Amino acid sequence: MSEIKEIMFNSDRLATDEYLVNMGPQHPSTHGVLRMLVKLEGEKVLNIQPHIGYIHSGIEKMCEAISYPQIIHLTDRMDYLSAHMNNEAVALCVENALQVEVPERVKYIRTIMDELARLASHQLWWCVMGMDLGALTTFFYGLRDREMILDIFEETCGARLTVNYNLPGGVMFDIHPNFQKRVKDFITYFRKKLPEYDQLLTGNVIFRERTEGIGHLSLADAIAYGVTGPSGRASGFSNDLRKHQPYSAYPLVKFNEILDHRCDTLARYEVRMKEMHESLSIIEQLIDNIPEGDYAVKMKSVIKLPEGEFYQRVETARGEFGVYIVSDGKKNPYRVKFRSPGFSNLFALNNMAKGHKIADLVAIMSTLDLVIPDIDR
Amino acid sequence: MKSFIEYIVSIFKGLWTLLIGMKVTGKYFFTPWKNVTQQYPENREKLVMFERFRGEVIMLHNENNEHSCNGCGICEINCPNGSIEIISKSILTADGKKKRIIDQHIYHLGMCTLCNLCVKACPSGALAMGQNFEHAVWDRSLLTKVLNQEGSTIAENVKEE
Amino acid sequence: MGFNFYDFTALTHNIHVGLVEGFSPFMATTLEWVIVGTAYLLFVALFGLLLVYAERKVCAAFQQRLGPMRVGYWGLLQTIADFIKLLMKELIMPRKADRFLYNLAPFIVIIASFLAIAVIPFAPGLQSLDFDIGLFYLTSVSSVGVIGILLAGWSSNNKYSLIGAMRSGAQILSYELSVSLSLLTMIVFAGSMQFSTIVEGQRDGWYLFTGHIPSLVAFIVFLIAGTAETNRGPFDLAEAESELTAGFHTEYSGIKFAFFFLAEYINLFIISAVAATVFLGGWMPLHFGHLEAFNHAMDVIPPLVWFFLKVFGVIFIIMWFKWTFPRLRVDQILTLEWKYLLPINLINILLMAFIVLTKFHF
Ligand code: SF4
Ligand code: SF4
Numbered sequence: 001m002s003e004i005k006e007i008m009f010n011s012d013r014l015a016t017d018e019y020l021v022n023m024g025p026q027h028p029s030t031h032g033v034l035r036m037l038v039k040l041e042g043e044k045v046l047n048i049q050p051h052i053g054y055i056h057s058g059i060e061k062m063c064e065a066i067s068y069p070q071i072i073h074l075t076d077r078m079d080y081l082s083a084h085m086n087n088e089a090v091a092l093c094v095e096n097a098l099q100v101e102v103p104e105r106v107k108y109i110r111t112i113m114d115e116l117a118r119l120a121s122h123q124l125w126w127c128v129m130g131m132d133l134g135a136l137t138t139f140f141y142g143l144r145d146r147e148m149i150l151d152i153f154e155e156t157c158g159a160r161l162t163v164n165y166n167l168p169g170g171v172m173f174d175i176h177p178n179f180q181k182r183v184k185d186f187i188t189y190f191r192k193k194l195p196e197y198d199q200l201l202t203g204n205v206i207f208r209e210r211t212e213g214i215g216h217l218s219l220a221d222a223i224a225y226g227v228t229g230p231s232g233r234a235s236g237f238s239n240d241l242r243k244h245q246p247y248s249a250y251p252l253v254k255f256n257e258i259l260d261h262r263c264d265t266l267a268r269y270e271v272r273m274k275e276m277h278e279s280l281s282i283i284e285q286l287i288d289n290i291p292e293g294d295y296a297v298k299m300k301s302v303i304k305l306p307e308g309e310f311y312q313r314v315e316t317a318r319g320e321f322g323v324y325i326v327s328d329g330k331k332n333p334y335r336v337k338f339r340s341p342g343f344s345n346l347f348a349l350n351n352m353a354k355g356h357k358i359a360d361l362v363a364i365m366s367t368l369d370l371v372i373p374d375i376d377r
Numbered sequence: 378m379k380s381f382i383e384y385i386v387s388i389f390k391g392l393w394t395l396l397i398g399m400k401v402t403g404k405y406f407f408t409p410w411k412n413v414t415q416q417y418p419e420n421r422e423k424l425v426m427f428e429r430f431r432g433e434v435i436m437l438h439n440e441n442n443e444h445s446c447n448g449c450g451i452c453e454i455n456c457p458n459g460s461i462e463i464i465s466k467s468i469l470t471a472d473g474k475k476k477r478i479i480d481q482h483i484y485h486l487g488m489c490t491l492c493n494l495c496v497k498a499c500p501s502g503a504l505a506m507g508q509n510f511e512h513a514v515w516d517r518s519l520l521t522k523v524l525n526q527e528g529s530t531i532a533e534n535v536k537e538e
Numbered sequence: 539m540g541f542n543f544y545d546f547t548a549l550t551h552n553i554h555v556g557l558v559e560g561f562s563p564f565m566a567t568t569l570e571w572v573i574v575g576t577a578y579l580l581f582v583a584l585f586g587l588l589l590v591y592a593e594r595k596v597c598a599a600f601q602q603r604l605g606p607m608r609v610g611y612w613g614l615l616q617t618i619a620d621f622i623k624l625l626m627k628e629l630i631m632p633r634k635a636d637r638f639l640y641n642l643a644p645f646i647v648i649i650a651s652f653l654a655i656a657v658i659p660f661a662p663g664l665q666s667l668d669f670d671i672g673l674f675y676l677t678s679v680s681s682v683g684v685i686g687i688l689l690a691g692w693s694s695n696n697k698y699s700l701i702g703a704m705r706s707g708a709q710i711l712s713y714e715l716s717v718s719l720s721l722l723t724m725i726v727f728a729g730s731m732q733f734s735t736i737v738e739g740q741r742d743g744w745y746l747f748t749g750h751i752p753s754l755v756a757f758i759v760f761l762i763a764g765t766a767e768t769n770r771g772p773f774d775l776a777e778a779e780s781e782l783t784a785g786f787h788t789e790y791s792g793i794k795f796a797f798f799f800l801a802e803y804i805n806l807f808i809i810s811a812v813a814a815t816v817f818l819g820g821w822m823p824l825h826f827g828h829l830e831a832f833n834h835a836m837d838v839i840p841p842l843v844w845f846f847l848k849v850f851g852v853i854f855i856i857m858w859f860k861w862t863f864p865r866l867r868v869d870q871i872l873t874l875e876w877k878y879l880l881p882i883n884l885i886n887i888l889l890m891a892f893i894v895l896t897k898f899h900f
Contacts, residue, residue, distance in 0.1 A: 021697050028783060043701065043868055070457035073492040134771055134865025137402055140601035144413050151427075158429040158506065164492045172493060173429065200401045205391035206772060206864050301451075301498075358701070358782075359775075359867045388878060395863065402600045402862045414604040 017041050025054045029132050029362045032372030034346075043357045048350045052343075056376045063336040068094045068168055068303045071336065075323075076162035078340060079374035081121035082316035084113045087166035092247055093312035093323045094168040097305045104249075105293040106170045111249035112183065112286050113153075113165060114314075115279040119190070120149040121317035122272050122279075125369045129269065130201050132366040133210055138201055145193055148186045152179065168303055170296020183287050187280055194276060202273060211266040215352040215364035218263060225351065226344035229319025230275060231368055234260045234267035241315040253285045265360075268367035304331050318342055318369055342374035426508040431491040434461075434484055435507040436524035443532040444525055446503035448479035452495035460489040479525055486512060487520035546664040574666050578655060582804055587617040589803040592850075593857060600861040627792035632695050635789070639693035644790065644797035646686030651804040653679040658811045659733045661821045661842040672733040673725060673816070677718050680767070680808065683801065684710040687769075687776065687786050690798070694789040702785025705868050706769055706776030712875040713773075716763035719883040723756040723890045724749070724816045733815060740819035743826065752890040757817045759879055759886070761855065764809035766871065768802060771860035775868055806853060814848035821845040 024035035033054035039047040059078060063071045068090070075086035088110055095102060127142025150160040156176045157165040165172050201207050217227065222235035232239050240257040242250045258274045260267040305327035313322040319341030326335040345368045353361045405411065417424075426432065438444050448465040466480040496504045504524075514520060553573070557566040591606070591614065598605030606613030631640065657672045659665040669675070684707055691703020727749050728736045739745070745753050766773035777785030787798045814820060821841030825833045866874065 019697060043705075066457050067455075069494060070455075070492075073457060073490060073494065130864065134774065135863060136597075136771075137601050137861050140603060144602060147413070154430055155427045156429070158427070158431040158493060159491065162490070162492075164494075167497075172497065176427075176429070196401050199397045200862070201398075201864070203394045204398050204864060205394045206866055206870075209870055210864060210867055357867055357869065359865070388882075398862045399858055402858065405602050406596075406599045406858075409599055412599075412602050412604055414598075414602075416604070416607060 018046060023361075024051075029365065030372070031128060031370060034370065034372050034375070036349075038358075038361070040358065043359075045353050045356055045358060045361050048353055048361070050346055050349065052346070052372075052375050054376065055373055057373065059377050060336050060338060064333060067331050068305070068333070071333070072166055072168075073162070073164040075338070076164055077373060078338065078377055079316060079318060079321070079342065079371045080161050081124060081371055082117055082318060082321070083161065083163050084110075084117040084165060085314050085316040086321060087164065088114065088248070089312050089314040089321050089323045091166040091168050092314065093310050093325055094303065094305065096312060097308070097310040097325070097327070098168070098299075098303070100169055100297060100299070102170055102297060103293040103295070104291045105295060107249040108286050108290045109171055109175055109295065110166065111253070112283055112290075113157075113163075113171075114248070115283045116149050116152060116183070118317045119276055119279045120146050120153075121369075122276050123149075125272060125317075125366075126197060126201075129363075129366045132362050133207060135201060135204075135207070138197075141193075141196070141200070145190060148182075148189065152182050152186065155179065155182065167296060167299075169299040170294065172296075174295040175290070180287055180290070183283060187284060187287075191280065194273075197273070202270070208266065210359070210363055211269060211367075212264060214265045214356060214360045215268075215367070216263050217348055217352045219261075221348065221351055222263075225348040227319070227348045228344065229316070229341050229369075230258075230271045231268050231345050231348075232319060233258055234271045234367075235263045236261040239320065241313055241320055245313065247312075247314060249286060253282050255282050265363055265367045272367075272369075302331050304329060305333070313339070316341060318371065318374065319345060338377055340374045340377060342368075342370050342372075343377075346370055346375055426510065428508070429506070430508050430510070431493055431506040432510040433486055433491070433507045433512065434489060434495060434524065435505055436482060436503055436526075437505050438526055438529055439532065441532075442526060442529045444503055444529050445501045445532045446479050446482055446499075446525060447501055447531060448477060448482075449500065451498050451500060452504060455494045455498040456489075457492060457494065458488050458490060460485045461495060478531055482524040484522050484524050485520065486522060487517060546661050550664070578652065578666075582652070582655065582800070585807060586800045586803045587621060589806065589853070590620075590799070591617045592853070593803075596854065596857045597861045600858070621796065624796040625793055627795075629794060630789065630791045632789045635695045636693035639689045640789075641794075643686045643690035643693060644794045644801075646689065647683050647801040648686075648797050648804075650679055650681075650683035650686065651801045651808065653682070654808045655804065657733055658808065659737055659815060659820055660845055661840070664842070665733065668732065668734050670730070670732045673721055673731040673736075673812075676808075676812065677714070677721065680805070681710065681714050683805070686801075690790070691786040694786070696789050698782040698784075699786050699788050702776045702782045702788070706786060708868070709769070709773065709775060709871055710767055712872055713763045713766040713879075716759055716875060716879045716883055717767055719880070719887065720756040720760040720763065721812075721816060723752060723883070723887050726887060726890050726894055727753060728816075729894075733820070736816060737820040737822055740822050741825060744817065744819040744822075744824070746817040749890070750893060752886050752893060753817065755882065755886050756890070757813070759883055760813055760817070761852070761859075763875075763879060764813060765856050765859055766875075768805040768809055768856075770802070770806065770856060772863035772865050773871060774860075774865060775871060806856065807849065810849045810852035810856065811845075813852045814845065818848045818852075819844075820848070 018039055018041050021038045021040055022035060023038050024030040025033040030036070035051040035054060037049040037051060038045060057077065059074050062074060072087045072090045075090055076083040079086055123142045123146040127139040130136070130138025130142070153163055154160045156173065156179050157163040158173070217235045219236045222232045222237045227235065227237065228239045236259055238257060238259055242255070243257045255278045258271045258278065260271050305325065307327055307329040310325045310327065311322060313320050320339065321341055322339030324337040324339065325333045328334040349365060349368065353364045356364070436444050436446060448463055450463045453461045453463050462483040463479065464481040464483065465477045467475050467477050470476050493506060496506055512520070554570065557569055561569060594616070595605045606616035609616040609619045631637065654676050656667045657665065657676050659668070687706045688703045691699040691706070724745060725731055727745060728739050730736060730739070746757055769776045777787065782788070787795055790798060821844050823833070823836040823839060823841070823844050825836060
């Protein structure tokens with residue numbers, strides 16, 4: 001604040017060419033309540049200072065007061081687009097701590113759900129990316145296709161966004177009888193629609209001009225900032241936990257980790273586009289071979305973790321999501337810390353957007369795929 | 378000269394990609410019957426929610442106005458945000474013993490996050506998720522509901538607490 | 539006095555004669571002004587509302603939606619309801635805004651649009667200004683609007699507004715060049731700047747067809763530059779929603795905002811009307827050289843209908859642009875103009891001059 005005041009009311013500084021603009025907390029392109037103090041010179045971005053915390057919901061603190069199954073349902077509300085993966089991370093963490101082995105069927109279901117959630121998240125990212133660049137129609141096409149995934153979720157899990165489908169030891173319900181058919185329908189449908197995405201946006205000359213060579217994030221910087229997920233992989237940072245630390249059914253499927261060494265906005269865009277293809281193929285490999293069995297192991301009605309510290313990380317649609325639980329042997333944790341990908345990714349923004357135009361800042365922010373509650377927790 | 382040719386080629390290539398994009402949107406423009414809009418209040422009759430859809434917590438009652446809640450309070454413990462309050466009362470059974478049964482199963486829809494944990498936890502299967510999603514009311518207090526219906530009794534076969 | 543739907547010359551002439559005979563010369567002129575002014579006002583207001591409605595429906599169709607459906611049959615009254623809502627909104631004046639300029643800006647923008655609309659020939663006899671420098675007049679008055687935008691951005695005392703206004707200033711000034719040059723190409727071809735002559739010249743075929751490749755190129759350039767001049771997507775940098783919230787009219791509300799909004803749509807109409815008149819023959823029916831029967835069949839459709847059909851065709855294409863393409867960046871907009879459109883235009887004029895000199899046209 002003091003900086004703004006100084007600039008607003010100090011006429012000496014008013015005379016310089018630099019000025020500050022508050023982007024947010026209510027701004028169309030921040031996709032939530034993120035505030036950025038942007039120092040500009042004309043249209044050129046000199047410095048970005050993200051201010052977070054506008055929707056801090058205290059989830060980590062709340063977790064200390066509730067039991068482990070209840071924690072899972074709170075993680076839905078952090079990165080709501082990767083709700084499944086967040087749920088799974090906590091469930092896996094608790095299972096590992098208790099050394100419970102879940103049935104094969106659960107692993108398959110979880111993996112399919114993960115990939116569906118990743119697809120849905122990338123679809124939403126795609127439409128928002130288009131909208132940020134001014135192509136408003138993409139928004140509706142992306143949402144149209146996402147609707148099918150949400151229907152699948154709704155039919156099996158009972159909710160569309162905050163699914164709360166995982167439990168320690170398994171999943172909440174068995175998959176719906178229609179599940180496999182719906183997923184297969186979706187795959188055939190979406191395989192047809194994906195080229196349309198490319199025609200509408202990827203190939204478009206304006207889009208390529210807007211993204212190529214913009215927002216360079218070198219490999220060293222990506223590692224230094226801890227930029228994970230597709231954003232990091234576009235800088236050549238091989239960090240796909242599904243490959244490096246496979247969990248659930250990921251060891252059983254064949255897929256490629258998409259890496260790109262161009263480090264720019266277009267690379268980040270294309271990594272995500274290719275990941276959608278990979279996700280489709282992962283689901284295809286699993287959907288027909290879901291083994292029979294239980295959908296959950298019977299857990300004690302009150303789950304108590306042994307004393308100690310437990311960590312589990314999963315790959316969400318945005319990057320590495322980690323759950324760190326410190327337990328003192330009671331039914332609720334002593335302390336919970338979430339390592340959310342959005343938080344680390346956001347702070348690479350300054351490095352990437354410096355020297356570019358305001359419009360590029362919006363594009364770069366779009367390819368970071370920020371979800372603000374994920375940052376604020 | 379080479380760069381000049383590149384310049385010309387880039388113009389046509391650029392125009393071509395633009396035309397491809399226009400083809401996609403144009404295709405949808407001229408096939409308006411593929412529109413995906415659902416006109417919500419109008420399609421109320423046809424709108425069927427999935428059976429697992431979590432709209433609100435309800436208590437199942439059979440045709441004799443009997444439910445199977447024995448007032449054990451497990452759902453209350455399992456609710457992460459205190460949306461359930463169990464108020465029980467003591468009655469004298471026919472054979473003269475004292476027994477605690479449910480008086481009011483109070484459910485705060487306004488606080489509920491529809492996580493399904495209570496339904497999952499209930500040992501006697503008394504709770505379920507309803508598909509109604511039109512919860513808007515004028516007064517917040519209307520969101521606090523009593524789930525066991527007026528005059529309902531506990532079903533015969535429910536095991537005691 | 540008979541009402542001729544094919545030629546309004548008699549009608550307008552009769553009104554004029556009636557006025558002159560019935561009143562003193564001063565009164566007659568005043569009354570005529572009032573009548574013409576009211577007619578244009580009504581037309582602009584109604585057509586603006588219609589265009590807003592059309593835009594919403596067209597964009598909905600592109601996006602596989604239905605668009606407004608609730609107010610009136612298929613949402614026909616939606617824009618009217620919106621307009622009433624805007625009328626009732628509070629007029630907000632930002633603190634430290636330059637009051638006078640802030641209030642003046644919307645009027646400048648809308649007056650510029652009104653000035654330009656005066657020369658558009660809707661149908662034979664339905665044009666209020668028809669003089670020999672019609673096109674020249676049009677290009678000059680339509681660029682007055684940018685002053686309004688600049689003022690709006692400056693006086694709002696808002697950084698977003700200012701950035702938007704500066705962008706729009708740079709953009710409109712550059713694209714003015716392309717619009718004028720592509721029109722110049724057609725002026726070379728038509729040999730006149732007068733709208734009536736231009737329309738008359740297309741009796742046997744629209745300039746778009748008779749002018750070979752140069753006129754086609756000029757048409758495309760005009761469409762691109764025209765879109766840019768109206769500040770519409772993909773050139774809507776001045777009000778780039780995702781970057782500048784609402785650009786130069788961020789701080790405007792209520793009826794003043796409606797003015798900007800309306801002006802944008804009138805400008806869209808003007809650009810389309812000019813494109814329709816200069817390239818597609820204006821109100822002139824579609825004629826092919828010697829196909830007499832076909833030409834007669836086409837003549838049955840009244841000129842007014844022809845005019846609006848063409849205008850809506852062009853408007854549709856411009857809307858198609860907007861709802862398909864991503865937005866350009868400010869430097870790319872200038873690159874497009876100075877590195878691509880301008881050289882193309884200059885070569886195009888040369889080509890056109892060559893064609894006219896060698897009489898290599900139909
Ligand atoms: S659904 Fe979840 S939040 Fe709602 S009452 Fe049941 S346990 Fe509580
Ligand atoms: S609803 Fe179920 S869990 Fe809750 S008090 Fe009744 S029997 Fe117990």
